[in-house]
Amino acid sequence: MPFSLFGADKIPFDSIHTIEKNIPNIILWAVPVMLFFTAIEMAVAYYQEHDFYEKKETIGSILVGLGNLVVSAAIKLGLLYLCIWIYNLLPWRMELQWWTLIPCYVIYDFFSYWAHRVSHEQRFWWATHVVHHSSEHYNLTVSYRLSWIQHLKIVFFLPVAFMGFHPIIFFVTNQLGVLFQFWVHTEYIRRLPAWFEYIFATPSNHRVHHGSQEQYIDKNFGATFIFWDRIFGTFEPEDEPVIYGITTNIPNKANPFFINFHELSDMVADARNAKGLRQKLFYIFGSPIKIAEEKKRMSVQETADERVGV
Template sequence: MHFPLFGAAPIPFDDLHTIEKNIPNIILWAVPVMLFFTVIEMVVTYYQEKEFYEKKETIGSILVGLGNLVVTAGLKVGLLYLCIWVYNLIPWRMELQWWTLIPCYVIYDFFSYWAHRVSHEQRFWWATHVVHHSGEHYNLTVSYRLSWIQHLKIIFFLPVAFMGFHPIIFFVTNQIAVLFQFWVHTEYIRRLPAWVEYIFATPSNHRVHHGTQDQYIDKNFGATFIFWDRIFGTFEPEIEPVTYGITTNIPNKANPIFINFHELTDMARDVKQAKGLRKKLFYIFGSPIKIAEEKKQQEIREAVDSEVAV
């Protein structure tokens, strides 16, 4: 029996390139618009003598963004193959109906919240996300700072694919979700009407997420909808001015290789030096905050031992 929505025919893998061509390149089309508004923000910042941009950091953001576009383009066919494989595996496949984009987007954003939250709570996933937080200035170029290995997090979104959404719907949803986050990375849009702030991850809500103050750390994970944070107890309003960056800011601000892989390098060194399997696993999957606290305490102990030895 063929239902109006469910029960769509499997997609032959021979049609993979046809499906790929039918997926609109929304992000690619949006790049000129993003650059246009970024340049406007830069010019306004310059004439207002605001300290929203820093030369080396801006160069780093742009280079990271360009690299991410290359990586994404290179992985597109492989990710599409995976989505088609999942789509063909299940019997409740949905027809290609554009209105299914709405439920797909809401469900996708729910899993995005948890993927984002786990990326802050476990160091392995933090290494795929720290790139985005390493900027010490908040501006539109921060939205370009997307890790070159962030696609590992596709594992968090497989439940969405297993719900039977058409692969084209899944890919369009992903692109819109990424583009939504462009406009929230600015100081120029202050608080919006209360109902907007209650529902959406606005610039005000997202500035909090990038804060290094104690009350702001690990808050406001929502990508499009902030009500996930309200539901799961991670919401924090913007009250005091936000201090941006990470708890230990990086030195090589213009080097995209360093920006992308410094945390992985540190993690590998910590694992190598750690004694025992439990400690090694802690340095891979432990909380980045607890790992930083432990390393700080270890430095203090080593300093005290050094003074005693002298």
């Protein structure tokens, strides 16, 4: 029988639970391994008296990570329904072939780059991502800090689903993409061979992304492949030591609800107090950097007005 990649049969919705069972839960399987290496890093850092960990931030990271696992499990079936619905719409449905994981992963990572970049450039999406940047220390637990509302960014990956990849391939690709980012959140792996640093988002490349210095802000968005940043002009090598965190660090470091929703709360408050539709939209969809500059300017102006009695 001749091989055919496209034109796979539709997936009946009454078989969705079978499909769900056939999707390997790679992240859940990996949790014990992640915890093992985190414990080792934590012990070594303590023994060497490095300040890579801070108690409240570590608690916050773990609680955020646990919450994300719960949210992901709760919405998994709904996302699977969506993927199967899209898959069944297409005349170019791909057969379930293991090797289609390779092009799917590369394409998925391309859209991940843009989803990540937009998450830094527009405040609405920044509110779904800031949790990952709110730690002032860089260690393996930072990889646990994934927003509970980050799944809204599925809209950025719908083009991948519309390419006809089998839903199982799509879900496995997502999990592998998330897991890849675990090992890059460490201070213990310095520079790797030049060819590897040129292609992949290594710990060195990703430390830059978490920097709060001006030269590091909004750089190195690549999740697995750093060559997207080289192509689109957002690459920055690790030069001076990185200062981690956000430009205005959060006070409540252990509360997972505050960590997840503080920016969303501030955004809603700013939009509510803004004058006119244009300013409201600015505070929701504007650049986080420009919004911070505008709020700082207004604060300085208000202080000056108070001094002159206006």
